[in-house]
Amino acid sequence: MNFLLEIGTEEIPHWMIPGALKQLASMNLFGATPQVDATPRRLVVRASGLPERTPDEEQIIKGPPISAGDKAAGGFAKKQGVELSAMNKVGDYYELRKLVPGRAVRDILGETLAPTILGIQWPKTMYWVGGKTGPRFIRPIRWIVALLGDDMIPFELAGVKSGSVTRGHRKLGASSIPVTFATYESELRKNFVILSADERRQKLVAEISALGAKPDADLVETLTFITEYPTAIRGDFDSAYLELPAEVLTTVMRHHQKYFSVESAAGKLAPHFVAVMNTSGDPEGLVKRGNERVLKARFNDARFFWDVDQQKNLADRVEDLAKVTFQAKLGSYLEKTNRVVALVEELGGNAHAQRAALLAKCDLTTEMVKEFTDLQGVVGGLYARHQGEHEAVAKAIYDHYLPLSMEGEIPSTHEGRILALADKLDTLRGCFAVGLVPTGSKDPFALRRAAQGVVKILVESKLDYKLDDLAKGELREFLLDRIKYYFREIRGFKYDEVNAVMASGCGTLADVEARLTALAGVRPTQDFEPLAASFKRIQNILKQAAFDPTVVLDPQLLEAGAERDLYTDFVRVRDMAKKETYPNALEHIASLRPRVDTFFDKVLVNAKDDNVRINRLTLLQNLLTEFSTIADFSEIVTSGEKS
């Protein structure tokens, strides 16, 4: 049988819809596969091939032991509502095989649909009937369509009775439309509701591209789930506004108005925009004109902010930062600025970097940033350039919040990188010093992002700072975690390779990267994994012997053959590796494999003579120590082991 459920609601926030659909897609429909769809006003589940009834089932109920006698068995039978003769003896026990008849699926759904609907998890819910103890959902539920085959599935939820009547688009459609499973989607379409998000998305993308909109995948998603019938229109604005920075214009269009911007062939902003309506058209141009008026007012505001802000240069705003709190326990942005300036200097930042550090936070006092908070940094950079600061200073300020994500760009200039690094480090050091450490999913100061930014900048700009010089204690551990995360998740190195390299210490991140690359390069070679296995064996032997590595190796005590051969090659490779690049060094080390194998084949480490035994352990210890500077091979999970 066919199944249709439509939960009709008031407008659901667009960003929550996909998550809700994912949950509905795992709904139990007696073996049928749910197909889910949604618009802002409806969550829909459809499926075909549901059974009319669930099958009858035989239930086996274990009774009392036969040894307990007929009286006990009789009591049990009575409780189960059967004669004693209906019971079987199986082994030492009575057993009852009871037939549980199947039920009409419609009846079951009538009981389960309401709790299933209310069971959808939302980021935030509300109640609207019955006070605080009433049902909670994302927005009020106003109608429900629930059909199985030709029948309605009757139930009630939040005072709404299920039925077979849906509603169309708020203004273009009918408000009462009887539907069946077969007519549902086409009836909606007739009433200006495109049920499928894919279809809405395709319509939207086709129309905005035809109008020359600059692609913006996030905005497309938002608009797909904010409309039931998306239609794009193009509007214009006075090209005089193009004097304002493109960053400001784009932010106004995108974030405040959900418009796509339009670019000329040369990639410059053109005086047009593309808006997406939730209706079928704009034949009289009313919507176009309305949107143009709104945008003009917004742009006027931006121009007003720009003009007002120019009355006081960034350089004259530094003292004003005393009034802007950075964090209650860490004082004002002026204090932060002073710390960052000092840190930039300590990190060897030049005069431009130091100047940029001084001015970096001043845009927080501007009207433009108060209005468009997303543009912090960017506005500072634009103002600095406008006010005649050196380009290196302006660019560093502009970029200093970068990278915005693990995939995002790092600042493009050296000054910008030093400043971005110092700014983030200061935040991390400060917060860790006063105990504001992220726990679990709680990270109100976005310290993980700051730390990831630090790691990304250090690696990708190959800056020459050692982790130990930048962070101590808990913060160092926190950064180590982010470093591992970065190389694993972003760079795609295997986790055991990352562990192996990090176990050999963490100097500069550029060095970590070089060692990792070398290790990943040598890993597929034939000798490497067996050698790694041998290293693990060496480590175990030393551990079991509780070996105290203070003794110096005595070459005189080495036995001719496998032991002396290993030693000779060890010395050779050691001396060679020291002069080599990491990949070559690792190759040399890997070439020791046959020697190590032969050693373990032929030589008994636990020699009877204590001196010989200690000397052998020392040899192994030296191998381990000398060849673990690039990576600790014992961390490598070899193919023989379960990872």
Added chain:
Amino acid sequence: MDSFQQTLFKLKRYWDERGAIIQEPYDVEVGAGTMCPETFLRVLGPKPYRVAYVQPSRRPADGRYGENPNRLYKHQQLQVILKPSPDDILDQYLGSLEAIGIDLSKHDIKFEEDNWESPTLGAWGIGWQVMLDGLEITQFTYFQQCGGIDLDLVPAEITYGLERLVAFLQGVESVYDIEWTKGVKYADVRLADELQFSVYNFEMANVERLWKLLGEYEAECKELLAKYQDYPEKQRFPVLATYDQVLKCSHLFNLLDARGAISVTERVGVIKRVRDLAVGTAKMWADQQA
């Protein structure tokens, strides 16, 4: 084309026809129609209530000396409270737009998520900003909590931004060009107000005295709050007068803020002082109603 006041008449008529009490503006300074006792107190408790009123709302920090075409120190809201919210509330709301001459089949209406929260009132709700051709014309909220009290009957609050709405209807780009009534512009009625209060709020209000006044109103409020418990005839107790003290404190806070006299660190503390008064008064009102 309807004048500003004609549009107002139509909206009031519309909600009158739907059973709302049409109230006049409250006579103590408020930052939003929500703060009037007709909303803040009436949404509490189990009694149904429907009311609509225009509320001039003062936001000292938003003043622009009458120079910005869209920003006002004092703007006018039409505030509608329907408690409990009827099932077809959004259709009723859209009907009100049709009633003032907006043919919605020719325009683009979107309901975009916008939840409302007022830390000074201990209040929050779930809702939308209503966008008409890209212009935010209304804030729609289902109140969930007010004065720290969970609401029994969830009310719908509809707040129309009248200047924006009428500027849209009249097709003017500056609120000052709105025709208030035939031959009279918005600027004729309100421009001096905007200029002079901007000067006062930003330049001349005596900060030291404002702090003192805030302390005085707070003291008055606290004294009243403390007396309720032992007051024998609860129905006579001036809960409403107590609430006026809260409103005075809130407005003084806004003035101090506009003067730049409240540092970010202090801010949280002062907001809490006002919230404690609001929450105390809400509790008292709920108790008096019970």
